[in-house]
Amino acid sequence: MANIGVFATILDAAGHLLLVRQNYAGRVWSQPGGRVEPKESPLEALHREVREETGHRIQVERFVGAYSRTYDDDLVLAFIGHSIGSEPWAPDGEISAIGFFAPDRLPEPMNLRTRIRIADALAGRSGLVRVFDAPENQQASFPEGA
Template sequence: MIRRFGAPPDPNRRYKMRPGAYAILQRGPSVLLTFQRQPEPEFQLPGGGIDPGESPIQTLHREVYEETGWHIGSPRKLGAFRRFTYMPEYDLWAEKLCHIYVARPVMRLSEPLEPDHSVVWMDPELAADAVYNDGDRVFLRRYFD
C-alpha cells in the first residue's frame, strides 16, 4: 500500500487520478527546489504530471527541464506517495500519485520555461522545512538522513 499524506479524501467528492514524477536533485551541499509563484507561492520538488503515453522517467526529464532549465542524469526511484488535493490551475480535484526519484543535475541549459517558476538552491534541512507538502518533506528528510 502506498502511504497517503495530507487530508483524507472527501467521500462525497470525485477525484481524478493524476500520476506524476518528481526529483530530489543534489549538487554539493545543496538541493534544487522550484519556487512557483502562481497559483499559490510555494517551494516544490521539480517535476509534474505524467502525460498519456509517457513513462515516469520521460516525465521526470521533461518536467525538470521545463521547471528548472536543467538536464538531469542517473535517475533512481526512491518510492511513491499519494495525496488528495484541489489543483486550481486545472480546476480539478485530484488523487496525486507522486513517484519520487533522486537524480543528478548535469547541466543548466536555460532559464525555467514554465512561467512563474524559479530555481532555488537550498540546504537540505531548510528545503525539507520549505516544501509545501508533507510527502516531499518526508522523502527529503529520509534521503538526507
C-alpha cells in the same frame, strides 16, 4: 483514473537541493516535477519536467517511493538524482524562481508532503509506499518496515 506525477530530489556537487517556487496556488517551494503525459514513461516525464521548470539535465540515481493522496486520487513517484548540466533559465507563468538550498536551510513556504519526500530521499530510502489519507491529516502512514 489517478493523476500520476513525478518529482525529484536533485542534488548538486555540494549536496544542495534544486528547488522551484511555484507561481500559482500557494506559491510554495517544491521539488521540480509534474504530471506524466499520455504515452510518456515516468522517467521521460521527469526529465522533461525538470528541463522545462529549471533548465537542468539530470541523472536519476534511484526510485525513492510512491506517495498517494487517496482523498485526491493522486499518485506521486519520487526519485533522487544529480544535476549534470543546465541551460539558461527564466521565470515563467508556472515557476517564479529556482535555487539550490542546503538540506538544513530549506525555503518557506513548503508543504509537508514535499518535506517528507525530500527527507526520504536524503535518508537513502527506496521502494517506499506512503499514503496521505485526508487533507486535514498531513501525517503519512508508513508501511511495516519503512
